[in-house]
Amino acid sequence: MVNKEIAKIFYEMADYLEMDNVAFKPFAYRKAAINLETIEEDVADIYKKGGVKALKDIPGVGKNIAEHIEEYLKTGKIQYYQRFKKKIPIDLEAIISVEGVGPKRAKVLYQKLGIKNLKDLEKRAKSHKIASLFGFGKKTEKNILEGIVFLKKSKGRFLLGDILPKAEEVYEKLKNLKEVERVEIAGSLRRKKETIGDVDFLAISQNPKPIMDFFVKLPGVIKVWAKGTTKASIRLKDGFDMDIRVVPKKSFGAALQYFTGSKEHNIETRKIAMDKGLKLSEYGLFRGPRMVASQTEEDIYKALNMDWMPPELRENQGEIEASLKHKLPELINYQDIRGDLHVHSDWDGGVNSIGDLAKAAQKMGYEYLGISDHTKFLKIEKGLDEKKIILRNKEIDKLNERFKVQGLRFKVLKGCEANILNDGSIDIKDEVLAQLDYVMAGIHSNLKMPRVQMTERVTRAMRNPNVDIISHPTGRLINERDEYQIDLDAIFKLAKETGTILEIDSSPKRLDLKDQNIRRAKEAGVKMIINTDTHRKDQMRFMEFGIAQARRGWAEKEDIVNYWPLEKLLKAMK
């Protein structure tokens, strides 16, 4: 999508402007970039429909930026940007991604040493040309070298599912320190973003020094970025950073609010404070020198006439307005899910037997579990053909009989994850599909189909009277593979019409639908189901990530069908 290309240029524009000490414009360009990334509609379409005037309706886009966008759409270039690029022809994005190097140092490095990219930077640092520059020094040079090494090792953002367990481990250790009165995870991890840049901890203590000492000596620390009296920052050997900040008890709410972010949410919240003649910082909400609120997040928001909102919502995507109007959604909760309908058993080459999976589901407190083995088109996954599905169903019947005898209120459902073939047909005969409790279908092949055909393909599957759920509806793999080309608005409309349920796949690398699409689906009146796509029984814990994504997409209980008890769920199936 062209939005991303233009956003990238605007981000770089902001850095170039900062380089020249231009005030406020960098902020404007970044804001425009963020909004371009956020809107779902292609700017090329917006421009086609309404010209520059329509572009100006995008938040953060005014006369000048709209003209830049127009220029890019027409010529593929932006002169204003080219001029900067010509003056300082460097790979700015790469160079400032090195910790400790920003736009201003990048400019000096180019003008004095001709450094244009990471390679030049590394070479000059190694031959000690940097230390003697005005404003630099030996330590800065060393930090730059180390920064480059780390950059090569880590690709930036990490999956929520990889980071959360590691963060929780450290969290437990911190909690057990006698100097720590209270500790919380903050930042994007508290907001449960799908990818995490670094982990932020916030603690209360009268005596922070021993905590700082402990923190920088945690096992696996390979670099201490900073260590002060109330703040420290480390890099772990896994390649990601952790920060800790210690604040006094009386500021904890303000600090937690501040360090949870997002940055955009905080900027808006601070503006609301300013409008009321107040000042909000991580130390509290102040009227002049007098502290108005600070102990809890609730106090802060309340003093601003806002309702407290779950961290998952804090992205400046309308939650502030909703909070001011006291109209926040009542999000689905982490304990609300009654069953998982995307689980693969050993019938299709998965690891665990249906019996083991059922046991695991009971441990999770579920009322039902749907077995959704792959079907025959997926030979590599040992997909089941019609005969095997029928055999497998018999095993499930037996198991359910046993549960009944044992007096357990638990049921295993007969399902499958069938394949949507190129023409939109399903790889299993309708009469066999009809024997199942539910049918899930997904795209597992030919992912690069053009948009119109892909939309047609999924559309036809949704019209199949046996297909109840579409699994991982956009096919993305985070950091690996983009969503496939598909007209989601058309899909949402038809899902509502046909009563087809769209999946929120909880697998940490999928999270598909993603938050923004969940919100669009909800607004279109589409029902969704949060599943784990489990291939090994311990993956059933991924449910947490899917629920988090649903909450980030403003989903409420009634939007999610596996919040429902078994009977109501089965009625929702076609």
Place this chain on the structure above:
DNA sequence: GCCGTTTTCGGCCCGACTGTTTTCAGTCG
């Protein structure tokens, strides 16, 4: 460069840490 129930000018979020500079700029979050 954007924005506006304090509107077309005058605002734009705020603070900690580091390194090198002797009073603070740059960077980061």
